[in-house]
Amino acid sequence: MCLAIPGELVETRERHGMRFGDVQFGGITREVCLEYQPNAVIGDFVLVHVGFAISTIDRAEAARTWQLLRELGEEVP
Amino acid sequence: MRGLLRASQAGGIVTSCPIPIDQTDRILLGHGAGGKLTAQLIEQLIVPAFANPMLSRLDDQAIVPVGAEQLAFTTDSYVVSPIFFPGGDIGELAVNGTINDLAVGGATPIALSLAFILEEGLPIADLRRVIESARRAAARAGVPIVTGDTKVVERGHGDQLFINTSGIGVVPAGVRLGSAHVRPGDAIVLSGPIGDHGVAIMAHRAGLELDGALASDTAALHTLCAAIVRSGADVHAMRDPTRGGVAATLVEIATRQQVGIEADEAAILVREPVRGACELLGLDPLLVANEGKLIAFVAAPDADRLLDAMHEHPLGRHAHRIGVVTDRHPSVVELATPIRGRRILDLPFAEPLPRIC
Amino acid sequence: MKFLDEYRDADTCSQLAREIRRETKRPHVIMEVCGGQTHSILRYGLDRLLPEEVELVHGPGCPVCVTALAMIDRAHAIAKLPGVIFTSFGDMLRVPGSETDLLGLRARGADVRVVYSPLDALALARANPERRVVFFGIGFETTAPANAMALIAARREQLSNFSMLASHVLVPPAIEGILSSSDNRVQAFLGPGHVCAITGLAEYEDLVARYRVPIAITGFEPVDLLRGVLAAVRQLESGTATVENVYARNVGYDGNKAARDALSEVFEVVDRDWRGLGSIPRSGYRITERYRVHDADHVFDVAGITTREPESCISGLILRGVKKPCDCSEFGSACTPLRPLGATMVSSEGACAAYYAHRRPVAS
Numbered sequence: 188m189c190l191a192i193p194g195e196l197v198e199t200r201e202r203h204g205m206r207f208g209d210v211q212f213g214g215i216t217r218e219v220c221l222e223y224q225p226n227a228v229i230g231d232f233v234l235v236h237v238g239f240a241i242s243t244i245d246r247a248e249a250a251r252t253w254q255l256l257r258e259l260g261e262e263v264p
Numbered sequence: 265m266r267g268l269l270r271a272s273q274a275g276g277i278v279t280s281c282p283i284p285i286d287q288t289d290r291i292l293l294g295h296g297a298g299g300k301l302t303a304q305l306i307e308q309l310i311v312p313a314f315a316n317p318m319l320s321r322l323d324d325q326a327i328v329p330v331g332a333e334q335l336a337f338t339t340d341s342y343v344v345s346p347i348f349f350p351g352g353d354i355g356e357l358a359v360n361g362t363i364n365d366l367a368v369g370g371a372t373p374i375a376l377s378l379a380f381i382l383e384e385g386l387p388i389a390d391l392r393r394v395i396e397s398a399r400r401a402a403a404r405a406g407v408p409i410v411t412g413d414t415k416v417v418e419r420g421h422g423d424q425l426f427i428n429t430s431g432i433g434v435v436p437a438g439v440r441l442g443s444a445h446v447r448p449g450d451a452i453v454l455s456g457p458i459g460d461h462g463v464a465i466m467a468h469r470a471g472l473e474l475d476g477a478l479a480s481d482t483a484a485l486h487t488l489c490a491a492i493v494r495s496g497a498d499v500h501a502m503r504d505p506t507r508g509g510v511a512a513t514l515v516e517i518a519t520r521q522q523v524g525i526e527a528d529e530a531a532i533l534v535r536e537p538v539r540g541a542c543e544l545l546g547l548d549p550l551l552v553a554n555e556g557k558l559i560a561f562v563a564a565p566d567a568d569r570l571l572d573a574m575h576e577h578p579l580g581r582h583a584h585r586i587g588v589v590t591d592r593h594p595s596v597v598e599l600a601t602p603i604r605g606r607r608i609l610d611l612p613f614a615e616p617l618p619r620i621c
Numbered sequence: 622m623k624f625l626d627e628y629r630d631a632d633t634c635s636q637l638a639r640e641i642r643r644e645t646k647r648p649h650v651i652m653e654v655c656g657g658q659t660h661s662i663l664r665y666g667l668d669r670l671l672p673e674e675v676e677l678v679h680g681p682g683c684p685v686c687v688t689a690l691a692m693i694d695r696a697h698a699i700a701k702l703p704g705v706i707f708t709s710f711g712d713m714l715r716v717p718g719s720e721t722d723l724l725g726l727r728a729r730g731a732d733v734r735v736v737y738s739p740l741d742a743l744a745l746a747r748a749n750p751e752r753r754v755v756f757f758g759i760g761f762e763t764t765a766p767a768n769a770m771a772l773i774a775a776r777r778e779q780l781s782n783f784s785m786l787a788s789h790v791l792v793p794p795a796i797e798g799i800l801s802s803s804d805n806r807v808q809a810f811l812g813p814g815h816v817c818a819i820t821g822l823a824e825y826e827d828l829v830a831r832y833r834v835p836i837a838i839t840g841f842e843p844v845d846l847l848r849g850v851l852a853a854v855r856q857l858e859s860g861t862a863t864v865e866n867v868y869a870r871n872v873g874y875d876g877n878k879a880a881r882d883a884l885s886e887v888f889e890v891v892d893r894d895w896r897g898l899g900s901i902p903r904s905g906y907r908i909t910e911r912y913r914v915h916d917a918d919h920v921f922d923v924a925g926i927t928t929r930e931p932e933s934c935i936s937g938l939i940l941r942g943v944k945k946p947c948d949c950s951e952f953g954s955a956c957t958p959l960r961p962l963g964a965t966m967v968s969s970e971g972a973c974a975a976y977y978a979h980r981r982p983v984a985s
Contacts, residue, residue, distance in 0.1 A: 189657055189763035189815035189841075190546045190620055193624040203774060212544055213622035214537035215467075215477050220740060222770055223880045232624050234818065234871050235544075237620050237710070237760075238738025239767040241877060242818040244624050248869040253627075256844070260636045293724055294959065301959065470737045530631075540622065545737070548664075603634040603843045605666025610978060613959045617711035618737060620764065621656050621685055621968060 191236035294614030298508030334435040336371030351479025355397035362429040367486035368502035371433030379413040445500035448591035451567035457533040462552030477537035483556030495573030498563035527587030546619035628842035637847035638670040656683030678942035685968035689894040698923035708742040709757040739771035746783035766880035769887040786917035794904035812838035821876030897936035897964035934963030
């Protein structure tokens with residue numbers, strides 16, 4: 188459930204009184220409503236579900252995860 | 265989830281939960297999607313009614329011996345909606361598609377027929393556009409349209425425009441291609457990246473902003489097929505993976521020829537914008553129609569020779585190996601998933617729809 | 622694709638699978654809540670990477686599967702009305718009601734259209750002022766905010782021809798329904814990452830406090846799911862029970878406040894009927910009074926529908942993880958993805974449909 192895909196915010200605009208943005212998903216671009224990510228800025232990666240950004244990727248957390256995974260890779264024979 | 269299939273006495277794999285004939289008394293849209301329903305309709309209703317060896321071969325074309333010649337004969341109907349889509353239209357599709365059905369049988373296409381079923385109210389400007397596309401496609405391929413028909417149905421009884429094309433070709437002496445020749449050990453080669461046509465149509469319907477990133481790959485493959493035959497590689501069969509996608513072709517070959525197929529999902533090329541659209545819409549590129557691609561089954565020692573020949577041709581530049589035919593698990597197509605897991609590839613019942621779940 | 626492809630890395634998955642095997646000392650039953658997680662597990666073959674002792678059970682997190690038959694019949698009745706443009710996500714198009722499905726209705730002349738976003742339905746309403754545009758608002762807490770925004774915009778723009786048939790369901794009450802049932806076998810959960818991106822984690826902490834089961838909130842990609850399984854197994858092996866956020870790049874403790882504000886503006890919590898599970902208290906949303914003019918339940922009077930639920934369906938037992946699809950006498954015969962008898966065969970994420978599509982050979 189809840190198919191949501193991360194993409195890069197490359198452009199923003201106002202339409203119908205709401206904030207929208209262009210989000211790039213590996214080669215295609217789609218207009219996405221940014222009303223639920225008011226602090227997202229160009230260059231951020233947002234998680235998009237049914238045409239709405241519902242979360243902004245926390246890069247520090249992602250890096251932390253990969254640090255853990257690297258450590259796992261080192262210890263497991 | 266484990267234990268659903270059990271080993272049969274003979275060492276193959278059978279399903280313990282049998283897939284039955286579906287009880288339905290009406291034609292559903294799914295019967296035309298190229299999936300399980302279509303297969304059932306053909307195998308249970310149509311083939312038995314007309315049973316003859318030429319039909320039962322059930323390849324993309326029939327081979328009809330005429331004197332010393334082997335004629336290839338095929339027919340196809342085009343009902344795509346919308347009739348104009350990114351990368352082409354129904355006219356071009358109809359000409360290329362029928363040429364391809366002949367070409368993958370090794371035949372040199374000689375002539376096409378073109379029959380229209382027009383809906384009352386269709387703008388003549390649209391019809392003119394479609395005819396011009398068909399004309400251009402036929403001229404580009406060097407295959408004349410020699411006969412045809414036109415019918416009109418009442419408004420509401422035909423989705424703007426339907427086309428049927430039939431084609432005849434000649435199979436050169438010494439060329440023997442057909443699914444029946446596929447055997448364990450054969451390498452499976454795909455002529456290029458997949459998903460372009462079906463995803464372009466679905467993305468267009470979903471209103472995705474594209475800037476030309478997604479377009480149908482419709483193309484006539486007969487010169488690529490001729491190059492393949494000329495290469496001298498021991499190719500056993502060729503198919504074009506149209507509706508139902510690569511999955512439909514692989515599953516059909518496996519089930520009808522009682523062979524196993526092992527394919528590597530990570531090896532199958534998909535263009536980045538097609539992949540992006542599939543991720544967004546929740547589609548599997550393997551299930552999506554292609555209109556300018558072919559799959560070849562070639563004797564393993566000749567795979568490299570085949571790839572070299574294909575790479576020389578503009579429509580084969582991205583030809584790549586995707587799998588192998590095996591004598592293990594006959595009738596079953598097993599995919600290695602991108603994380604080196606495994607799953608069985610099967611036909612869906614009907615055509616894939618975009619999902620949010 | 623960045624932040625996607627790396628979570629599908631084969632070597633990382635192998636390492637995680639090895640670690641799970643190392644940590645697993647006894648049998649465990651873990652339920653992944655979301656249909657999307659089920660889909661991913663099967664589509665990547667993740668379950669085959671896990672040790673025998675770890676049993677993954679499919680949860681009820683498929684809003685398509687659990688939409689009550691009566692609601693579907695109501696949707697169909699509205700779609701049949703003249704002048705209506707009935708819009709829906711693709712997922713609902715083949716879900717059969719008591720008679721047929723939305724595609725079948727389209728074949729008989731209803732104007733049924735697939736939309737990717739509720740804002741597409743809104744755009745149709747703007748473009749067709751003389752038609753009544755209805756949007757079938759299904760989904761969990763992930764989708765509800767998007768649907769809420771469509772209603773907020775409709776009200777602001779006074780698009781009187783736009784209405785929504787709201788059929789949202791909430792995850793925590795469903796988990797509670799499973800945990801509180803006497804035949805529950807589930808010992809830990811892989812929690813719904815995208816739902817939690819909206820709701821935050823508080824409700825799941827509440828469940829853990831009351832039922833003492835580990836809940837690993839995770840995402841949908843293979844690495845995320847395996848990290849979730851590893852976290853759940855570690856907790857089960859050590860006897861701990863906490864909410865562990867394994868999807869921190871997308872989920873914060875407080876979730877998405879702007880989205881939750883929109884939800885409380887537009888919806889109120891009510892009891893809901895779940896197909897296969899029955900009525901679950903306070904498990905659904907209804908459109909509030911303020912937005913009633915855009916509430917399709919209020920706008921359209923579609924009475925006199927008889928709803929017939931097939932008796933042989935055991936999807937309730939399957940949704941709770943008590944039985945497997947193959948335990949059902951109708952599985953694969955009277956009940957197929959083409960002719961589903963109940964909730965779990967209805968969508969491709971449903972346990973029965975997923976099982977049907979991705980059946981596996983035993984080790985040969």
